[in-house]
Each structure stands twice: as structure tokens, then as C-alpha cells.
Amino acid sequence: MFNLLKQVGDYAKGTFQAAKYIGQGLAVTFDHMSRRPVTVQYPYEKLIPSERYRGRIHFEFDKCIACEVCVRVCPINLPVVDWVFDKQSKKKKLDHYSIDFGVCIFCGNCVEYCPTNCLSMTEEYELAAYDRHELNYDNVALSRLPYKVTQDPAVTPLREFAYLPAGVVDPHDLPAGSQRAGRHPQDLVAELKAQPATSPSGPETPEAPNNKE
Ligand code: SF4
Numbered sequence: 254m255f256n257l258l259k260q261v262g263d264y265a266k267g268t269f270q271a272a273k274y275i276g277q278g279l280a281v282t283f284d285h286m287s288r289r290p291v292t293v294q295y296p297y298e299k300l301i302p303s304e305r306y307r308g309r310i311h312f313e314f315d316k317c318i319a320c321e322v323c324v325r326v327c328p329i330n331l332p333v334v335d336w337v338f339d340k341q342s343k344k345k346k347l348d349h350y351s352i353d354f355g356v357c358i359f360c361g362n363c364v365e366y367c368p369t370n371c372l373s374m375t376e377e378y379e380l381a382a383y384d385r386h387e388l389n390y391d392n393v394a395l396s397r398l399p400y401k402v403t404q405d406p407a408v409t410p411l412r413e414f415a416y417l418p419a420g421v422v423d424p425h426d427l428p429a430g431s432q433r434a435g436r437h438p439q440d441l442v443a444e445l446k447a448q449p450a451t452s453p454s455g456p457e458t459p460e461a462p463n464n465k466e
């Protein structure tokens with residue numbers, strides 16, 4: 254008799270626990286049902302990458318002086334600079350340039366230190382390939398103009414969270430001309446420059462970063 258009562262008690266306890274967990278799961282479901290959708294219907298819709306997004310590197314062959322600074326500052330000595338010495342001009346002449354994006358960590362050091370600014374980071378992030386050797390871009394592939402989400406007629410560009418007005422999480426159906434929450438870097442730089450250089454109550458205003466964009 255005592256065993257039977259214990260079994261019934263355990264069964265009831267298990268039933269209550271199961272009902273409690275189902276209730277907790279449904280509470281999460283109902284909570285999400287009242288939220289606005291933030292799904293991006295990729296590849297028909299794409300988020301606009303951030304202004305300083307570090308994507309595929311763009312290379313301008315004619316500007317390169319084959320100095321190999323990009324190789325020395327690269328943490329893995331990745332760029333391959335193939336040059337020959339031109340006896341007539343007594344200068345290095347670039348023959349071939351390549352970067353393997355299967356190995357690159359997109360740190361941007363090469364772009365930062367290149368003395369002729371022939372390297373730049375683009376917002377292109379779709380680099381998937383079936384063969385990893387296809388990710389080794391030569392100077393022709395690197396010279397291809399960067400892909401822009403906002404210029405693709407087959408894609409609906411959506412604003413990222415940083416570009417949405419304050420409190421808005423859904424980038425769909427935004428009214429035209431709606432203001433973004435964050436300010437543009439160039440606006441912040443202009444504001445810093447407009448401030449007086451010294452303040453009577455505090456230290457000097459910090460120098461605004463050099464905005465190349
Ligand atoms: S640092 Fe710039 S100029 Fe020098 S080899 Fe690299 S890409 Fe060319």
C-alpha cells in the first residue's frame with residue numbers, strides 16, 4: 254500500500270514538473286510572437302555592411318611600387334609581390350600581385366601601411382567557393398570593382414541596427430528619410446573640429462581621427 258502511494262506521488266510530481274516546463278517553453282514562444290520580425294530574406298534582401306567593414310581587399314596595379322611593405326606588416330606575410338628590376342628606369346617593376354583570402358584574416362594592416370594607398374578594404378563579404386584555391390586572388394581578381402549591396406538591382410538593401418532610428422529593430426518598410434540612430438563618422442569629425450582647441454576647465458580637446466572616407 255505504501256509503495257503504491259509513493260508511486261502515485263512520484264507520478265504526480267513528474268506530471269507537474271512536465272507541465273511547468275511546457276509552460277515555460279510556451280511563455281518564450283508567446284513572448285516572441287508579440288515581437289516584430291527581424292528576419293532578412295537572404296539573398297533577396299541583404300544588410301548594408303558597416304561603414305568601416307573589412308571585406309575583400311581591392312588592389313590598384315598601377316599605383317603599386319612593389320615596396321613589399323604590405324608583406325612585412327602582414328602578420329602572416331601573405332601578399333605575394335612578384336617584381337622584376339627594370340634596368341632602364343632602375344626601379345622595381347611589378348609583375349604580379351596576389352592575396353589568398355582563404356588565409357587572410359582581414360586585419361587591414363596591409364591597407365593601413367601601404368605608402369601609395371593602392372590597397373583598400375571593400376564591403377564585399379560573399380567569397381564562398383567550392384575550391385579553396387579559388388580564394389587565391391591574383392591582381393586581376395583583386396582589381397575587380399567592389400560589389401555594393403546598395404547598387405545591386407536584384408537585392409533589397411536593408412539597414413543594419415546601427416543605421417536604424419532609435420528604438421526600431423525592423424528594417425522593413427521604414428518611412429523614407431527616417432533618421433538613423435548613430436551619426437556618420439564624418440559628422441562626428443566635423444563636430445570635433447568645430448570645438449575650441451582648449452577648454453578653460455579641462456584638458457585639450459583630443460585630435461580628431463583622420464577620416465580618409
Ligand atoms: S605596400 Fe602597397 S605599394 Fe608596396 S608592394 Fe604592397 S601594395 Fe604595393
Ligand code: SF4
Pocket residue numbers: 323326327328329330331332352356357358359360361362363364
Ligand atoms: S588583411 Fe591582414 S592578413 Fe590579410 S593580407 Fe592584409 S595584412 Fe595580411
